[in-house]
Amino acid sequence: MQQSIALFVDKGYSATSIQDIVDALGVTKGSFYYHYKSKDALLMDIHQQYIDELLARQESILQGAAPATDKLAAIVRLLIGDMEKQGPIANVYFRELRHLKEENAKTIRAKRAEFREQIESVLLEGIESGEFRKELNPKMTAFAVLGVTNWSYQWFQPGGELATDELAQLYTDFILHGIMPAQSKKP
Amino acid sequence: MQQSIALFVDKGYSATSIQDIVDALGVTKGSFYYHYKSKDALLMDIHQQYIDELLARQESILQGAAPATDKLAAIVRLLIGDMEKQGPIANVYFRELRHLKEENAKTIRAKRAEFREQIESVLLEGIESGEFRKELNPKMTAFAVLGVTNWSYQWFQPGGELATDELAQLYTDFILHGIMPAQSKKP
Amino acid sequence: MQQSIALFVDKGYSATSIQDIVDALGVTKGSFYYHYKSKDALLMDIHQQYIDELLARQESILQGAAPATDKLAAIVRLLIGDMEKQGPIANVYFRELRHLKEENAKTIRAKRAEFREQIESVLLEGIESGEFRKELNPKMTAFAVLGVTNWSYQWFQPGGELATDELAQLYTDFILHGIMPAQSKKP
Amino acid sequence: MQQSIALFVDKGYSATSIQDIVDALGVTKGSFYYHYKSKDALLMDIHQQYIDELLARQESILQGAAPATDKLAAIVRLLIGDMEKQGPIANVYFRELRHLKEENAKTIRAKRAEFREQIESVLLEGIESGEFRKELNPKMTAFAVLGVTNWSYQWFQPGGELATDELAQLYTDFILHGIMPAQSKKP
DNA sequence: GATGAATGAGCCTTCATTCAT
DNA sequence: GATGAATGAAGGCTCATTCAT
Numbered sequence: 001m002q003q004s005i006a007l008f009v010d011k012g013y014s015a016t017s018i019q020d021i022v023d024a025l026g027v028t029k030g031s032f033y034y035h036y037k038s039k040d041a042l043l044m045d046i047h048q049q050y051i052d053e054l055l056a057r058q059e060s061i062l063q064g065a066a067p068a069t070d071k072l073a074a075i076v077r078l079l080i081g082d083m084e085k086q087g088p089i090a091n092v093y094f095r096e097l098r099h100l101k102e103e104n105a106k107t108i109r110a111k112r113a114e115f116r117e118q119i120e121s122v123l124l125e126g127i128e129s130g131e132f133r134k135e136l137n138p139k140m141t142a143f144a145v146l147g148v149t150n151w152s153y154q155w156f157q158p159g160g161e162l163a164t165d166e167l168a169q170l171y172t173d174f175i176l177h178g179i180m181p182a183q184s185k186k187p
Numbered sequence: 188m189q190q191s192i193a194l195f196v197d198k199g200y201s202a203t204s205i206q207d208i209v210d211a212l213g214v215t216k217g218s219f220y221y222h223y224k225s226k227d228a229l230l231m232d233i234h235q236q237y238i239d240e241l242l243a244r245q246e247s248i249l250q251g252a253a254p255a256t257d258k259l260a261a262i263v264r265l266l267i268g269d270m271e272k273q274g275p276i277a278n279v280y281f282r283e284l285r286h287l288k289e290e291n292a293k294t295i296r297a298k299r300a301e302f303r304e305q306i307e308s309v310l311l312e313g314i315e316s317g318e319f320r321k322e323l324n325p326k327m328t329a330f331a332v333l334g335v336t337n338w339s340y341q342w343f344q345p346g347g348e349l350a351t352d353e354l355a356q357l358y359t360d361f362i363l364h365g366i367m368p369a370q371s372k373k374p
Numbered sequence: 375m376q377q378s379i380a381l382f383v384d385k386g387y388s389a390t391s392i393q394d395i396v397d398a399l400g401v402t403k404g405s406f407y408y409h410y411k412s413k414d415a416l417l418m419d420i421h422q423q424y425i426d427e428l429l430a431r432q433e434s435i436l437q438g439a440a441p442a443t444d445k446l447a448a449i450v451r452l453l454i455g456d457m458e459k460q461g462p463i464a465n466v467y468f469r470e471l472r473h474l475k476e477e478n479a480k481t482i483r484a485k486r487a488e489f490r491e492q493i494e495s496v497l498l499e500g501i502e503s504g505e506f507r508k509e510l511n512p513k514m515t516a517f518a519v520l521g522v523t524n525w526s527y528q529w530f531q532p533g534g535e536l537a538t539d540e541l542a543q544l545y546t547d548f549i550l551h552g553i554m555p556a557q558s559k560k561p
Numbered sequence: 562m563q564q565s566i567a568l569f570v571d572k573g574y575s576a577t578s579i580q581d582i583v584d585a586l587g588v589t590k591g592s593f594y595y596h597y598k599s600k601d602a603l604l605m606d607i608h609q610q611y612i613d614e615l616l617a618r619q620e621s622i623l624q625g626a627a628p629a630t631d632k633l634a635a636i637v638r639l640l641i642g643d644m645e646k647q648g649p650i651a652n653v654y655f656r657e658l659r660h661l662k663e664e665n666a667k668t669i670r671a672k673r674a675e676f677r678e679q680i681e682s683v684l685l686e687g688i689e690s691g692e693f694r695k696e697l698n699p700k701m702t703a704f705a706v707l708g709v710t711n712w713s714y715q716w717f718q719p720g721g722e723l724a725t726d727e728l729a730q731l732y733t734d735f736i737l738h739g740i741m742p743a744q745s746k747k748p
Numbered sequence: 749g750a751t752g753a754a755t756g757a758g759c760c761t762t763c764a765t766t767c768a769t
Numbered sequence: 770g771a772t773g774a775a776t777g778a779a780g781g782c783t784c785a786t787t788c789a790t
């Protein structure tokens with residue numbers, strides 16, 4: 001799975017052949033099909049593993065009694081924070097959904113929506129508590145947050161000019177400024 | 188080209204065959220190769236057409252003498268504003284770069300960087316003029332802006348609950364709040 | 375199609391690969407798939423061509439005003455008479471039905487039943503006219519007739535000790551003796 | 562073997578994989594190869610078991626001192642009589658000979674010929690004793706008998722409108738009428 | 749401008765078989 | 770007796786591309 005993720009990141013799912021994968025591992029195609037039912041099943045496994053972990057960690061953030069501001073910051077850190085380890089798998093997750101067969105895609109899309117709706121509910125919480133601006137559209141703002149974080153998987157190079165922690169900090173800042181009322185900015 | 192873009196959006200470049208394209212048009216493969224040298228050349232044409240128009244329109248925004256705030260808002264509108272017409276081509280542009288052959292990819296990556304750097308320069312302008320917060324990292328902020336806008340191509344459905352104009356307005360708001368100092372917020 | 379029939383006769387449908395077929399023709403696989411949608415489609419074509427011709431010729435036999443005895447004899451000659459030309463295709467037809475996909479198999483089974491029922495109707499005609507024995511079970515007798523004729527495709531070698539005409543004569547004789555009343559045998 | 566026969570009947574030898582067989586049994590492929598040297602060996606076992614029993618039973622029919630008419634009737638009953646139990650194996654036997662490797666096929670073909678020649682000899686016996694018509698060609702008539710009986714394996718459904726006993730009776734009748742002189746028909 | 753036919757490479761998948769455990 | 774893992778060959782099919790007409 002590790003190897004296949006690396007290849008999918010590099011060339012895309014469709015353009016990566018089973019032969020590419022098994023060559024990278026030094027095994028044979030027959031062996032691949034002993035462990036996976038199909039190329040599609042492999043892609044599904046990748047998707048499921050990523051989103052399931054993400055949802056689990058999001059839930060543990062939501063269960064706490066922290067203010068919405070802190071919860072949102074934690075979610076941003078969750079998404080960006082371990083890009084080093086999760087970067088490749090996330091990359092596949094964000095790009096290759098359409099190559100799942102419809103039946104599987106439906107499952108993943110549902111979990112994807114769930115994740116986004118949890119962000120919406122944190123935003124709503126913050127709006128009601130007065131932490132966030134009243135005029136925000138929670139749904140669109142959730143998409144904006146996801147845009148900022150997820151887009152970084154397209155360009156961020158771990159080990160480049162910025163550490164992931166620093167990026168997470170910058171973006172938390174940017175997002176919180178974007179949604180908090182003018183007078184209540186953190187010092 | 189229109190048809191091929193629609194198919195690339197739907198199934199991805201690799202998973203779309205020339206046969207798919209010509210079937211959708213009711214012509215034959217031979218005919219395709221009369222007009223395009225290769226599948227790759229078609230993809231390059233799509234990329235070039237999109238980025239060239241974007242750069243041209245960005246330039247005309249930059250040439251004005253407006254404040255940085257207005258310029259940035261104009262760029263956001265440029266990216267989101269005509270999603271109805273440009274949505275599909277943008278979708279291909281954002282997803283299929285990796286399938287260009289290296290030589291072509293280099294060209295596009297250069298223009299892509301140019302576009303981003305122009306946003307950086309607007310941000311810098313705003314920081315210097317005091318319109319934007321001093322502590323911003325212009326490069327990372329440029330990526331954040333692009334994240335917010337470009338990500339919308341992944342989920343936005345024209346004709347859904349929100350018009351593109353409204354989305355552009357919401358996101359301009361979100362972004363400007365994110366980068367302007369607390370005390371100078373627009374009313 | 376000729377070549378593929380020969381190969382199917384020799385090795386069976388499943389054991390004959392597309393490669394086998396195109397090798398025998400000196401073309402390439404791509405070429406095969408330009409002309410046939412699938413291996414299954416080729417098999418269907420073979421079935422359809424055989425049964426359609428058979429049904430057409432059977433119909434022209436039935437339309438005449440001849441006595442049932444003559445009609446039945448004509449059908450036996452129809453089945454055995456041109457084994458030289460039709461032998462191979464008939465062989466495939468009798469053996470490979472199960473490899474058609476269900477949808478196609480249904481079509482062929484229907485035509486097959488039609489052919490048999492026409493034989494039944496000739497038998498019934500003969501029974502009513504007193505040409506054939508009253509106690510015959512028309513359906514089972516139709517199957518018996520088909521057994522005698524069709525089985526010969528499994529062992530008959532054209533150019534062997536007997537000409538097809540002679541075989542047709544022998545079998546017409548055998549069958550008519552089998553179904554006519556004792557007293558009315560032909561001299 | 563039971564399971565494999567059922568699968569061969571359903572899909573054909575070539576189209577049935579070892580995996581299919583072991584799946585149906587709930588064991589693993591390794592286990593199959595502990596019991597059978599190869600797929601071909603399994604097919605040979607099936608053939609051998611069927612023809613050996615048939616030959617043995619035929620021999621016991623032939624050893625009696627009954628008239629040819631009775632012997633022939635007994636052989637017809639032998640072939641059709643226990644179609645319920647023997648149907649599936651006979652089906653494989655009649656269809657899959659060509660998938661034996663040449664060396665094995667030769668053995669089976671020899672036994673097959675032997676069985677047929679025994680029928681020929683009964684026919685000859687009957688012709689000489691005056692039970693059967695003088696002008697019969699014993700070889701072709703033997704094939705006709707086998708056609709009537711063996712073809713029934715292609716369409717007969719135990720538990721359908723007719724019992725196997727009744728079918729055997731009908732076909733004995735048909736065949737004997739077909740070969741006996743007009744004046745000596747049974748009452 | 750367009751077509752029909754062909755090609756060779758490559759694709760995903762399945763196969764019969766082997767073998768260490 | 771049985772299993773799990775592997776293998777190399779082959780299978781059906783699709784692909785981007787070419788080219789004579």
